[in-house]
Amino acid sequence: MTVIQMSDSALLVQWLNAAAAGDRDAFERLYAATRAKLYGVVLRILRRQDLAEEVLQEAYLKIWNSAGQYDARVASPITWMVTIARNRAIDVVRRRTETSVEDESGTQDVAADLPDPLAAREISEELQRLMACLRTLQPERQSLVLLAYRFGLSREQLAVKLGKPVNTVKTWLRRSLLEIRECLGA
Amino acid sequence: MTEDEDREGLAAEYALGTLDRSERLQAQSLIERDAAFAALVRAWERRIASLHELIEPVEPPAHVWPLIAARLGAVAAIPVELAAVRRSLRRWRAASMLSGALAASLLLFVGLREFSPALLPQVLQPRAPEGRYVAVLQRDQTSPGFILTVDLRTKSFTVRTVGAQRQPERSYELWLVHDRFPQPHSLGVIGDDEFTTRAALAAYEPEIINTATYAVSVEPPGGSPTGVATGPVVFVGKLIEVLPK
Numbered sequence: 001m002t003v004i005q006m007s008d009s010a011l012l013v014q015w016l017n018a019a020a021a022g023d024r025d026a027f028e029r030l031y032a033a034t035r036a037k038l039y040g041v042v043l044r045i046l047r048r049q050d051l052a053e054e055v056l057q058e059a060y061l062k063i064w065n066s067a068g069q070y071d072a073r074v075a076s077p078i079t080w081m082v083t084i085a086r087n088r089a090i091d092v093v094r095r096r097t098e099t100s101v102e103d104e105s106g107t108q109d110v111a112a113d114l115p116d117p118l119a120a121r122e123i124s125e126e127l128q129r130l131m132a133c134l135r136t137l138q139p140e141r142q143s144l145v146l147l148a149y150r151f152g153l154s155r156e157q158l159a160v161k162l163g164k165p166v167n168t169v170k171t172w173l174r175r176s177l178l179e180i181r182e183c184l185g186a
Numbered sequence: 187m188t189e190d191e192d193r194e195g196l197a198a199e200y201a202l203g204t205l206d207r208s209e210r211l212q213a214q215s216l217i218e219r220d221a222a223f224a225a226l227v228r229a230w231e232r233r234i235a236s237l238h239e240l241i242e243p244v245e246p247p248a249h250v251w252p253l254i255a256a257r258l259g260a261v262a263a264i265p266v267e268l269a270a271v272r273r274s275l276r277r278w279r280a281a282s283m284l285s286g287a288l289a290a291s292l293l294l295f296v297g298l299r300e301f302s303p304a305l306l307p308q309v310l311q312p313r314a315p316e317g318r319y320v321a322v323l324q325r326d327q328t329s330p331g332f333i334l335t336v337d338l339r340t341k342s343f344t345v346r347t348v349g350a351q352r353q354p355e356r357s358y359e360l361w362l363v364h365d366r367f368p369q370p371h372s373l374g375v376i377g378d379d380e381f382t383t384r385a386a387l388a389a390y391e392p393e394i395i396n397t398a399t400y401a402v403s404v405e406p407p408g409g410s411p412t413g414v415a416t417g418p419v420v421f422v423g424k425l426i427e428v429l430p431k
Contacts, residue, residue: 021322021333021348024258031251036243043244045203053250060254068320079235086238090203094210127236145202149237152203173204174195177230181194184233 008033012077013070020067027064034081041082042089045152055092059085090152133183141176144169194226201230321400323421331421332376334360334400338392344383345376350402350421352378358420359409362390363399375409376402399424 012033018026038059043052062084070080123131134142140162147153147161155173159166199205200213217224321334331350336343345360361370373386387395403410404417 017348023349024255027258028251028255031254035250036245037238037241039246040241040244041238044241049247053246056246056250057254057257061257064258075232075235079232079238082238083231083235086203091210094203094205094207123239124236127239130234130236145234146237146240148202148204149234150241154206155199155204156206158204169204170199173199173202174191177198177202178191178194181198181233 009076009078013072016063016067016070016077019064020070027067030063031060034078037078038082038085042085044150045086045089045093047151051092052089055089056085059088062088086152093152094154129184130180133180136183137176137179141172144172145176145180148173193223197223197226198230200227201234321423321425323400323402323423332358332360332402334423334425336387336395336425338395340385341388341390341395342383342385343373343387344381347376347380347382353404355407356417357405357407357409358402359405359415361401361403361415361419362387362394363401364394364397366394369414370401372409372413373400375405396425 012030015023015026015030015033019030035056039052039056042055042059043049046052046055059081063081066084070077075083134145137145144158144162148158153161155166155169158173159169162169164172196205196209196213196216200210200217205213213227217227320336323332323334331348333346333348334343335346350358358376360373360376362373363370374382374384376382390398400423401415401419402421403415403419405415406417410416
């Protein structure tokens with residue numbers, strides 16, 4: 001499976017810029033290089049292949065239509081693209097009924113799919129800094145943030161997952177996120 | 187929490203995705219109305235974005251790409267405009283001794299990334315000067331050379347080199363071609379940097395700027411010595427309006 005390396009970033013930027021000018025071939029190459037990452041992201045949020053395929057299409061259309069607005073000085077190409085895809089996936093999942101994770105048919109075991117943040121892997125300096133800040137939080141709050149990101153869970157769903165009241169989850173989330181911001185210093 | 191922290195918290199939860207449906211819609215509406223809030227959201231998205239590296243890639247089915255490709259939308263020359271542009275080009279060709287083979291191979295590209303075809307006739311009409319206009323100067327549909335952005339407010343333009351190769355001992359010169367002028371007007375040589383910005387459109391009315399054809403020819407260093415294009419025209423395009431950022 002292709003993993004996006006840091007050195008590939010320049011290629012992605014080039015393809016994005018070319019796509020902004022209407023270059024479909026470049027856009028197809030961009031798709032080939034990034035599709036598995038984006039699909040992985042949206043599939044875990046939507047938990048259904050048919051929805052994930054539809055959202056993947058919509059994400060790439062949005063990327064195509066707004067490639068001209070991509071600014072390499074502000075974000076790396078893959079994070080820009082993942083953010084677009086993720087936002088779309090959460091739009092869709094929030095529009096559906098607010099069911100708990102367990103009600104979804106074909107749901108994976110949420111806990112089992114959680115990666116070990118400490119596992120040796122090639123991660124960017126950016127993620128290293130973020131993980132270092134996450135680790136300053138209590139474990140339950142770390143889980144909150146990671147579960148929310150990975151599975152696109154709402155406060156209600158997180159509350160069910162953790163067996164806590166929704167307001168507690170809201171407070172924990174906000175405090176944790178503000179502490180992360182403090183820690184990152186940016 | 188303070189009001190500032192409330193906004194920050196809302197932006198953070200929006201980026202993370204934990205807001206419920208109605209709050210999410212409210213936040214989206216706020217993003218559109220409130221640029222400062224939108225900036226908070228974008229900052230939060232950037233803060234947490236690297237978490238995607240923890241998510242294992244999954245190959246989507248092969249049938250997805252053709253569905254995307256089919257939906258990339260109208261990327262085509264508009265027949266009505268094509269006729270007008272061809273007339274301009276013929277006139278230009280006569281005036282500047284364009285190479286016949288190259289003139290025949292020029293394809294016009296009008297990007298419709300942001301608009302549906304139904305909107306296009308309105309877009310091409312003279313607009314209030316607030317607009318930002320873009321032309322993709324292309325050889326054909328897969329060879330963008332330059333992106334020309336025009337700001338009608340300041341009457342300046344920026345040329346961004348995208349695919350055009352630097353040619354040794356040659357300069358690229360930008361021309362404005364319009365029915366109203368017997369000859370193309372030079373907008374100057376495109377510099378070696380990625381971006382060239384110039385106020386050279388100050389003398390032109392918005393209507394001219396809007397409806398002109400823009401072209402790039404290959405000239406001796408420093409541009410054409412004669413005031414008309416002496417070398418082959420390699421990239422051509424017309425302006426369309428893009429939505430403001």
